[in-house]
Amino acid sequence: MTPQRRRASVVDVAKRAGVAVGTVSNVLNRPEVVAPATKERVLAAIEELGFVRNGRARELRAGRISTVGAVVLDIRNPFFTDVARGIEDRLERDDYTLMLASSDDDPDRERKYLRLFEEHGVHGLLVVPSSADLAHLTAIQARGLRVVVLDAPSSLEGLSSVAVDDIAGGALAAAHLLDRGHERMVFLNGSHSIRQCAGRRAGVDRAVLARGMDPAGVVEEISLRSLDAAGGDLATSRLLDAGGPPSAVFCVNDLVAVGVQRALRRAGGTELLRRVAVVGYDDIEVAAELAVPLTSVRQPTHEMGWAAADLLLEPVDSERHVVFQPELVVRASSAAGPA
Amino acid sequence: MTPQRRRASVVDVAKRAGVAVGTVSNVLNRPEVVAPATKERVLAAIEELGFVRNGRARELRAGRISTVGAVVLDIRNPFFTDVARGIEDRLERDDYTLMLASSDDDPDRERKYLRLFEEHGVHGLLVVPSSADLAHLTAIQARGLRVVVLDAPSSLEGLSSVAVDDIAGGALAAAHLLDRGHERMVFLNGSHSIRQCAGRRAGVDRAVLARGMDPAGVVEEISLRSLDAAGGDLATSRLLDAGGPPSAVFCVNDLVAVGVQRALRRAGGTELLRRVAVVGYDDIEVAAELAVPLTSVRQPTHEMGWAAADLLLEPVDSERHVVFQPELVVRASSAAGPA
DNA sequence: GGGCGCTCGTGAGACGATTCACGCCATGAC
DNA sequence: GTCATGGCGTGAATCGTCTCACGAGCGCCC
CATH class of the missing domain: 1.10.260.40 (lambda repressor-like DNA-binding domains)
Known part of the structure; x- marks a missing residue:
C-alpha cells in the first residue's frame, strides 16, 4: 500500500x-x-x-501469449464495435484479451498498428484490411503468427478469412431499387482499394446486368473520402447544388446514409426526404429509429466477430474461409418511386 | 520470409x-x-x-512502457468511442498506444481488466469507474502507476480526474422539462453505484428543489439494468402496461432514449411518440436524425478524452481535476407539454 | 615514436518470472 | 538399520533486448 x-x-x-x-x-x-x-x-x-x-x-x-490484436477500419462505426464485441466474447471463453485499434482506412496506420502488435508478441491478428494488397499480412503469417482477415472475401493468398458476401449485398440493394422502378441511382461508395467497396459495386453491376441494363447508364458512383455521416452529407449537398436530388441513393454504410438524410432534410425538409429512396448498409441499431427508417443490408456482426476469433484460436493450421450471407431489411426510406 | x-x-x-x-x-x-x-x-x-x-x-x-490502458463502461455506446478517439489522438502525439477494454458496468470485469493492464506494465490507466468504490484505483496508484479517472467528479481520494459536471447536466435536463410545465417525470437511470447516474439524479433533484417542489412527488426514478436501447424499450413497455404513458421521460443516455422512442412508437405510433417529452444524454451523432429528433445533454467527448490522456502523459505528479460543463441541445422530442 | 583522442565495435550483466534437476528430511517397510 | 518413497523447497539457468565500461585500431601532432 x-x-x-x-x-x-x-x-x-x-x-x-x-x-x-x-x-x-x-x-x-x-x-x-x-x-x-x-x-x-x-x-x-x-x-x-x-x-x-x-x-x-x-x-x-514462458513464450505464452494470451493477447490478440485487431485492427478495424473505424472504431466509431457501430458495425465494427459490434464485430469487436463478437470477438471479445469468443476470446473471453479462452481467457484471451483483445487489443483494439482503428486504422481509419489508412494503410500506413494499419501497418503501424500491425507492427506494434507483432512486436508486442500477440498470439494472432484480426485485420479488416484497408487496402487490396495483403502481402504484408502473408509476411506476418510466414513469421509464425496467425492472421485472420475479416470482411475481405477474394484472393486471400493463404490467409484464413471471415466475410460477408459483399457482392450479394450490393446486388440485394441494387435489385431492390430496380424493383421499385428506379432506372438511375447514385452509389455513394468508398475507394475501390477498400475491398468491401469494390465488392458492393460488383454486386450492383451484377443486379443491373441481370436486368439487361447497362451499369454505366444506371449507376452514378461517387467516391467518398470519409465513410461517415459528414461524408454522406457533403456529397449530397454537392449533388443538390449541381442538379437537384437523385431519385435513388445507395450508401456503402448506414452512417453515410444518415448524412444523406441530414442533407436532404436541410435542403427540402421531410418532404424532400420522402421523395428520395435511400438504402444503407450494416443495419446499425438506430437505423429503424431514424426520421425516415432506413432500408439497409444487414450483416451478422456478432457472429462474424465470433467466427473470426474462433479461427484464430483453433489449433488448426490450414486455411479456412467462412462466408456469411447478408440480408435486406426493408423500411420506409426506400419507399419512394422514380421521379 | x-x-x-x-x-x-x-x-x-x-x-x-x-x-x-x-x-x-x-x-x-x-x-x-x-x-x-x-x-x-x-x-x-x-x-x-x-x-x-x-x-x-x-x-x-528498458522499463520503458508506451502503452496506456483504458477501461470504459460500454464500447458500443458512441459516447465512449468518441472519448476513446480523443484519448487516442492525444496519445498518438507522443507515440503511445491505447489498449481499450469494456467493463459492461461490471466491477468484476473492470477489476479483471485493470489487473491485466497492470501486470502488462502499462504506463498508466484511464478508468471510467463502474462503482463508487475507488479503493482499488488508489491502491494501483500507490504502486506507482498513473491513474486518471474519467467521468467521476466527487470524492476522488487523491486521483486525478476529468469529468463533466453531471449534476449540472441532470439539472439542465430536469429544468428544461419543468419549464415546459411537466410536474411529473420519469427518470430512466442506472444504478446509483454508477457515479454518473447518482450525479445526474442529484442534479434533477436540485432543479426540482429550486422551484420549491418536492422531488419525491415529481420524479419517478426507474433503475435499468442495461443502459442501452433494449433497456429503455423494456422499461417503457412496462410503464405502458402498468398505467399508460408518462408525459415526460429523462433518460440517462441517448441509447436508452432511442429505446423509449421505439417502445412508444410500437405501442401508439408517431402520434403517441409526439405526446411524450423525451430528453436524452450524450447527444450522439444520430440524435438529430431520429424520427423525432432528440433533445439531449451534450458532453464534449473528444475534449474529455484528450484532456484525460494529457493528464496521464504529463510529468506532473500532483492531483489535478478538469471539469467540463455540459450543454443542453433542444430538439423536437421535448416539445410536448404535460398531459 | 610516444601519447592522445576518436570512432567503432564488443560482450557480460541486468531486467523479472519460470522451470527443472536436485537435495533434504521424514516416514514406513523389511 | 537400511533403503525406497514421496513431499517440499532450492537456486541456477533461461527467455530476448539494451546498456555501458572497455578495448582495438587508426590518425595526428609534437
Missing part, C-alpha cells in the same frame, strides 16, 4: 517470506505443491508488498 | 551479420554510431531473417 520507488518483484517477496524465488513462483502457479504454512507466509508477503506479477517478464520467459 | 519454428532474435541477426549483439542493438536504436558498411550488413541480415523486435523483452529490459 505504501508508495514505492520500484515495483516489488518475486525476489522481494521471497526475501520477505524467507523462501526461495522458486517457491514464490510455485505459490502463484502451482499452489498445490506448496505446504499450506509456507503458502500462507508467501501470500502474506505478497499482500504486504502489493506485489503484482510483471506480465512482460512472465510472457518473455 | 520463410516460415520458422522460432522467431529470429538479435543473436541470430548478429551471427548472420558477423557482428556482436550490441552492434545489432545499436543499429536499431542509435544508428548514427554505427559505420555505414556495418549497418548495411546488419540491415540485410534483419531483412533476410524477417527479424521483428520482441517488444516484451525490450520493455522488460
Whole structure:
C-alpha cells in the first residue's frame, strides 16, 4: 500500500517470506505443491508488498501469449464495435484479451498498428484490411503468427478469412431499387482499394446486368473520402447544388446514409426526404429509429466477430474461409418511386 | 520470409551479420554510431531473417512502457468511442498506444481488466469507474502507476480526474422539462453505484428543489439494468402496461432514449411518440436524425478524452481535476407539454 | 615514436518470472 | 538399520533486448 520507488518483484517477496524465488513462483502457479504454512507466509508477503506479477517478464520467459490484436477500419462505426464485441466474447471463453485499434482506412496506420502488435508478441491478428494488397499480412503469417482477415472475401493468398458476401449485398440493394422502378441511382461508395467497396459495386453491376441494363447508364458512383455521416452529407449537398436530388441513393454504410438524410432534410425538409429512396448498409441499431427508417443490408456482426476469433484460436493450421450471407431489411426510406 | 519454428532474435541477426549483439542493438536504436558498411550488413541480415523486435523483452529490459490502458463502461455506446478517439489522438502525439477494454458496468470485469493492464506494465490507466468504490484505483496508484479517472467528479481520494459536471447536466435536463410545465417525470437511470447516474439524479433533484417542489412527488426514478436501447424499450413497455404513458421521460443516455422512442412508437405510433417529452444524454451523432429528433445533454467527448490522456502523459505528479460543463441541445422530442 | 583522442565495435550483466534437476528430511517397510 | 518413497523447497539457468565500461585500431601532432 505504501508508495514505492520500484515495483516489488518475486525476489522481494521471497526475501520477505524467507523462501526461495522458486517457491514464490510455485505459490502463484502451482499452489498445490506448496505446504499450506509456507503458502500462507508467501501470500502474506505478497499482500504486504502489493506485489503484482510483471506480465512482460512472465510472457518473455514462458513464450505464452494470451493477447490478440485487431485492427478495424473505424472504431466509431457501430458495425465494427459490434464485430469487436463478437470477438471479445469468443476470446473471453479462452481467457484471451483483445487489443483494439482503428486504422481509419489508412494503410500506413494499419501497418503501424500491425507492427506494434507483432512486436508486442500477440498470439494472432484480426485485420479488416484497408487496402487490396495483403502481402504484408502473408509476411506476418510466414513469421509464425496467425492472421485472420475479416470482411475481405477474394484472393486471400493463404490467409484464413471471415466475410460477408459483399457482392450479394450490393446486388440485394441494387435489385431492390430496380424493383421499385428506379432506372438511375447514385452509389455513394468508398475507394475501390477498400475491398468491401469494390465488392458492393460488383454486386450492383451484377443486379443491373441481370436486368439487361447497362451499369454505366444506371449507376452514378461517387467516391467518398470519409465513410461517415459528414461524408454522406457533403456529397449530397454537392449533388443538390449541381442538379437537384437523385431519385435513388445507395450508401456503402448506414452512417453515410444518415448524412444523406441530414442533407436532404436541410435542403427540402421531410418532404424532400420522402421523395428520395435511400438504402444503407450494416443495419446499425438506430437505423429503424431514424426520421425516415432506413432500408439497409444487414450483416451478422456478432457472429462474424465470433467466427473470426474462433479461427484464430483453433489449433488448426490450414486455411479456412467462412462466408456469411447478408440480408435486406426493408423500411420506409426506400419507399419512394422514380421521379 | 520463410516460415520458422522460432522467431529470429538479435543473436541470430548478429551471427548472420558477423557482428556482436550490441552492434545489432545499436543499429536499431542509435544508428548514427554505427559505420555505414556495418549497418548495411546488419540491415540485410534483419531483412533476410524477417527479424521483428520482441517488444516484451525490450520493455522488460528498458522499463520503458508506451502503452496506456483504458477501461470504459460500454464500447458500443458512441459516447465512449468518441472519448476513446480523443484519448487516442492525444496519445498518438507522443507515440503511445491505447489498449481499450469494456467493463459492461461490471466491477468484476473492470477489476479483471485493470489487473491485466497492470501486470502488462502499462504506463498508466484511464478508468471510467463502474462503482463508487475507488479503493482499488488508489491502491494501483500507490504502486506507482498513473491513474486518471474519467467521468467521476466527487470524492476522488487523491486521483486525478476529468469529468463533466453531471449534476449540472441532470439539472439542465430536469429544468428544461419543468419549464415546459411537466410536474411529473420519469427518470430512466442506472444504478446509483454508477457515479454518473447518482450525479445526474442529484442534479434533477436540485432543479426540482429550486422551484420549491418536492422531488419525491415529481420524479419517478426507474433503475435499468442495461443502459442501452433494449433497456429503455423494456422499461417503457412496462410503464405502458402498468398505467399508460408518462408525459415526460429523462433518460440517462441517448441509447436508452432511442429505446423509449421505439417502445412508444410500437405501442401508439408517431402520434403517441409526439405526446411524450423525451430528453436524452450524450447527444450522439444520430440524435438529430431520429424520427423525432432528440433533445439531449451534450458532453464534449473528444475534449474529455484528450484532456484525460494529457493528464496521464504529463510529468506532473500532483492531483489535478478538469471539469467540463455540459450543454443542453433542444430538439423536437421535448416539445410536448404535460398531459 | 610516444601519447592522445576518436570512432567503432564488443560482450557480460541486468531486467523479472519460470522451470527443472536436485537435495533434504521424514516416514514406513523389511 | 537400511533403503525406497514421496513431499517440499532450492537456486541456477533461461527467455530476448539494451546498456555501458572497455578495448582495438587508426590518425595526428609534437
